[in-house]
Amino acid sequence: MWLDNASDIDILFYEPYARIIADIAKNEQYNPLTVGVFGLWGAGKSTLLKLIGEKLKSQDGIICVTINAWMFESYDDAKTAIMEALLQELKEEVPVEETKKKLGKLIKRVDWFKLGTKAISTLAPVVASVATGNPLPMLLNVTGSAEEIGNTVKNAANSIQSLKDEYWKEEDASNDESTINNIRKFREEFSDALKSDDIKNVVVMIDDLDRCRPERIIEILEVIKLFLSVDRTTFIIAADENVIKYSIREKYPPMNGFDVELDKEYIEKIIQLPIYIPELSAKDIQNYLLLLVTQSYLEQESFKHLIDKIFEEKRTISGDVITLEEINKSIGELGLNWQDGGQTAFNETAKIIDEIREIVASTLKGNPRQAKRFLNTFITKRQLAKIYYGDEIDISILAKLLVLQKLDNDLFIQLNEWNKEFDTENKEFKEIRTKVMEGNVDAQNPWNTSQIKKWLECKPVELEKYRLEKYFYLTRENLKRSSIDESGFSKNTKEILERIGRAKSGQMVAIIKDMEKLRAEEIADTFKVVVSKIEKGEMKFFVVRDLFLNFDAYKGKIVDAIGKSTVPIKAGDMAALRTMYNSDTGNMNTVLETMVKRGTLTDEQITEIKEQRKS
Known part of the structure; x- marks a missing residue:
C-alpha cells in the first residue's frame, strides 16, 4: 500500500526545486523572507518540504523547524497557538x-x-x-x-x-x-x-495550510507577517494558492466600485517569493505509476539506487515515458534486491499497470495523490477478488473497470445496467463501442470523449464478450451516485462552472458559446456538477433550460435530474419548463408526470405547460 505521507524517496524528482529553495533559505542577504510553495492538493508539497529540510538540517547556523498548520485548526486563537508552538520548537533546537x-x-x-x-x-x-x-x-x-x-x-x-x-x-x-x-x-x-553568532537563519516550514478553514488561514498568515517575520527568519509556506485566494475573498470581499484584486495583492504583500510546482504531465504520471509499483516490490535501499540512476540519466526530462523494459534492465544492471516473492508479484502487477497507465495518467490530471489512491484501490480489489473468487477473476478486466469508474462513474453505472441484459454478449455496449470506434456517434456523447476512446482500446478490447457481475460486485460501492471530485477538473471547466454559478439570464448565450468550445471530457465534467445541482434543486431554471436546448447528448441526464429533485417548482420557473416542453415534448412528458407524483409540480401547473403548447 502507498500511504498519503511525505515520501522519504524523491519519486517525483523535486530535487532541483529543493536545491534552489534551500540555497535561498541559506543566503543571509535574503532574510527576512517568506517563500510560497504553491501547488494543487496532492501535488507533493509535503514531500518537497521534507527534501528542503533534509538539505538544511546539516548546515551550520541554520535552524529548521516544520509546523503543521492543520494542528491548530481547533484552537480558539490560532495566532497565539502557532506562536507558542514555534517558540517551543526553537527553544529546543537553539544551541545557546x-x-x-x-x-x-x-x-x-x-x-x-x-x-x-x-x-x-x-x-x-x-x-x-x-x-x-x-x-x-x-x-x-x-x-x-x-x-x-x-x-x-x-x-x-x-x-x-x-x-x-x-x-x-x-x-x-x-x-x-x-x-x-x-x-x-x-x-x-x-x-x-x-x-547570536551561532544562528545564521531560522527556517520555518508551514505545511497543510490549505487544509484549514478560511479564517484560520488568514490568522496564520497574519501572525507570520505581524509577529514572526524578523531578521534571520525565512518562512516557507506550502499551500494551494487557490485556497488562499478563496480565504482572502471570504475575509475581505471585493469592494463595490473598486477594480482591485484584493486576494492577489494580499498574497503579494505576505509572500515575497512565490514558487509554483508545475502540474505533472501525463508522461510524468505514467512514470510515477510504474515507479510506485516498483517501489512496492524492491527493497528500500535498492529502490533508492534505481531512482538515483534514473535521475542521473535525466530520464525524467526526456520526451519519452520510462518503459517497463527499461526498469527491468536497470534492476538487472544494478543488481538490486527484491523483497521476498517480490519479483513474481512485480511482473504480474507491473504488466497490468503498464497496459492501462496511459489512460489512467490522463484521468488523474497531474495529481500524485490520486495516483496513489488509484493503485491502493486496485491492489485492494485484487486481494478481494482472490478471496471471493480465487482464480476466476481476470485482473486485467478488473483494472479496466476501475479505470472506467475513475473516468466517469455514470458510464460505469450504465455499463453495469447493460450487463444485466447479457445473454451471449453485452449487445448495447458492443453497439456503442463499435459506433465510437467507427466515428458514428454524436460529438457530445459522453462515450465519445478522447479518454473513453483510449479506454475502449485497452485490453481486453471486446469487453462485451465477458459477464461482469462478479467484477461489479467487487466494486459495488461505486454503483450509486457519489460525490464529485473536482480537483482534477481543467481550468476551463472550473471557469465555466464559476460563470454558471453566478450567471444572469442575459449571460447564458456567451457561456453556452464558450462551453461548446470545450473538449468533450471538459463538457462531461461540467455536466457532472450541473446534473448534481439540478437534483438538489440548486440550479436556476433558466440555466437548466439553456443547457437542455443546446446540449442534446445531455438531455436525458438533465430530465432525470429534474425528476429526482424534491424542490417544488416556483412560478418563475414555469416559462423555462414551457420552453423545454415545446422544444422536446418526448423527453419532457415523462419527467413532468414524475414531478407531479413527487409533488414538485401541481396538476394545474402541468396543464398550464401543455396548454401553452396548444395555443
Whole structure:
C-alpha cells in the first residue's frame, strides 16, 4: 500500500526545486523572507518540504523547524497557538543558553496575548470584584467552597498582575498596552533573541495550510507577517494558492466600485517569493505509476539506487515515458534486491499497470495523490477478488473497470445496467463501442470523449464478450451516485462552472458559446456538477433550460435530474419548463408526470405547460 505521507524517496524528482529553495533559505542577504510553495492538493508539497529540510538540517547556523498548520485548526486563537508552538520548537533546537532564556521569556509574553484575547474576558469579573471589594458578581460565577473561591480570586489577580508587572513596568516610557505596541515589543524581543553568532537563519516550514478553514488561514498568515517575520527568519509556506485566494475573498470581499484584486495583492504583500510546482504531465504520471509499483516490490535501499540512476540519466526530462523494459534492465544492471516473492508479484502487477497507465495518467490530471489512491484501490480489489473468487477473476478486466469508474462513474453505472441484459454478449455496449470506434456517434456523447476512446482500446478490447457481475460486485460501492471530485477538473471547466454559478439570464448565450468550445471530457465534467445541482434543486431554471436546448447528448441526464429533485417548482420557473416542453415534448412528458407524483409540480401547473403548447 502507498500511504498519503511525505515520501522519504524523491519519486517525483523535486530535487532541483529543493536545491534552489534551500540555497535561498541559506543566503543571509535574503532574510527576512517568506517563500510560497504553491501547488494543487496532492501535488507533493509535503514531500518537497521534507527534501528542503533534509538539505538544511546539516548546515551550520541554520535552524529548521516544520509546523503543521492543520494542528491548530481547533484552537480558539490560532495566532497565539502557532506562536507558542514555534517558540517551543526553537527553544529546543537553539544551541545557546542565553537564546533559550530569551525565547522562554517570549513564551510568557504569548501567555499575556492569550489572556488578552480569551482568558482575560472570562476572569475580568473576578478581577473587577477584587478591585472594587464587591464579591457578589464574582460569587455568582464561581462555584465551590469559600476556600476554593478565595484561591480562584487570588490566582486570577496574581496571574494578570505578574504579567503586567513583567512587561509594562512604570519606568518603561512606552508603557502602552495597545495592540500595536504589543506587536512592536514582541518583534523587537524575538529579533533580539535570534541575534547570536551561532544562528545564521531560522527556517520555518508551514505545511497543510490549505487544509484549514478560511479564517484560520488568514490568522496564520497574519501572525507570520505581524509577529514572526524578523531578521534571520525565512518562512516557507506550502499551500494551494487557490485556497488562499478563496480565504482572502471570504475575509475581505471585493469592494463595490473598486477594480482591485484584493486576494492577489494580499498574497503579494505576505509572500515575497512565490514558487509554483508545475502540474505533472501525463508522461510524468505514467512514470510515477510504474515507479510506485516498483517501489512496492524492491527493497528500500535498492529502490533508492534505481531512482538515483534514473535521475542521473535525466530520464525524467526526456520526451519519452520510462518503459517497463527499461526498469527491468536497470534492476538487472544494478543488481538490486527484491523483497521476498517480490519479483513474481512485480511482473504480474507491473504488466497490468503498464497496459492501462496511459489512460489512467490522463484521468488523474497531474495529481500524485490520486495516483496513489488509484493503485491502493486496485491492489485492494485484487486481494478481494482472490478471496471471493480465487482464480476466476481476470485482473486485467478488473483494472479496466476501475479505470472506467475513475473516468466517469455514470458510464460505469450504465455499463453495469447493460450487463444485466447479457445473454451471449453485452449487445448495447458492443453497439456503442463499435459506433465510437467507427466515428458514428454524436460529438457530445459522453462515450465519445478522447479518454473513453483510449479506454475502449485497452485490453481486453471486446469487453462485451465477458459477464461482469462478479467484477461489479467487487466494486459495488461505486454503483450509486457519489460525490464529485473536482480537483482534477481543467481550468476551463472550473471557469465555466464559476460563470454558471453566478450567471444572469442575459449571460447564458456567451457561456453556452464558450462551453461548446470545450473538449468533450471538459463538457462531461461540467455536466457532472450541473446534473448534481439540478437534483438538489440548486440550479436556476433558466440555466437548466439553456443547457437542455443546446446540449442534446445531455438531455436525458438533465430530465432525470429534474425528476429526482424534491424542490417544488416556483412560478418563475414555469416559462423555462414551457420552453423545454415545446422544444422536446418526448423527453419532457415523462419527467413532468414524475414531478407531479413527487409533488414538485401541481396538476394545474402541468396543464398550464401543455396548454401553452396548444395555443
